Amino acid sequence: MDSEIASLTLRALRRVLRATEIGSRQLATTTGLTPSQLLVLREIDAQKKATPSGIAQALQFSQATITTIVDRLEALGFVQRQRGEKDKRRFMLTALPAGRAAIADAPDSLQMTFTERFIELPSWEQAMILSAVEKLATLMGAQEIDAAPLLDSGLIDRSTPD
Template identity: 60%
Template sequence: MDRQITDQTLRALRRILRATDQGGRKLASATGLTPSQLMVLQQIERHDALTPSAVASRLKFGQATVTNIVDRLEKAGLATRQRGERDKRQIHLHLTEAGRAVLDSAPDLLQERFREGFEGLPSWEQAMILAALERLGHLLDADTIDAAPLIDAGVIDRAVD
């Protein structure tokens, strides 16, 4: 019985990973962005003039990951950096018109569908799912891995797929 449950759990995990990958591919073909890049753009849109460290904190991404993503967004003309008026040491992020257009044309993110469905669950079930996923992350030694996928940090080249 234990082996059967293990196999079913691995199958469910593979389905989740495939759904995530398919969602990322759909997003990339529609917008040219990765899921993490889109999430950063969404944060900038929701909270104009955020600092990169605030984005990292809100998304639970590493600071270096956000810096890399913002570099790419800025190079693509989707976001800009501006020094703070009061404190020149602070950098504030702003969305460009091109960034707004990309957000308007982006397909529904898997994360958004998850959030809507998950928030509709009773709190006890949310807590149970969270505990199970945290335990699974621990079993896979993923406790300290940055929440942004490696592909968004430029570590994995999607062209090699």
């Protein structure tokens, strides 16, 4: 019985991994972006005065990761960096029309769907799911792996979609 439950659990985990992979491929096909790049682009567009440090803080990504992702978005013509008027060391980030078009064209991300559905759950059920997923990470020896709050199977700051 225990091995049957373990097998069912692994199958459910595999479905989550496959859904993440499929979602990433759909996004790459539609926009040429990775999920993390789209997340950063959306955050830049949402903030009126976006700075790399503000984006890093909002998304819980490292400053270095944001820099790499913004470099890619800038190369694609999706965002623009401008030096601050008062402090020339600071950069302001702005989504360009091509970036806004990519946001509009992007399919609904698995992360957004998950978040919308998860927050509708009662708090006790949210806590139960969190506990189970944290236990799963521990069982897999992954509890110490640093991970951003993002459903993506590749490196967060990769420059090209997988």
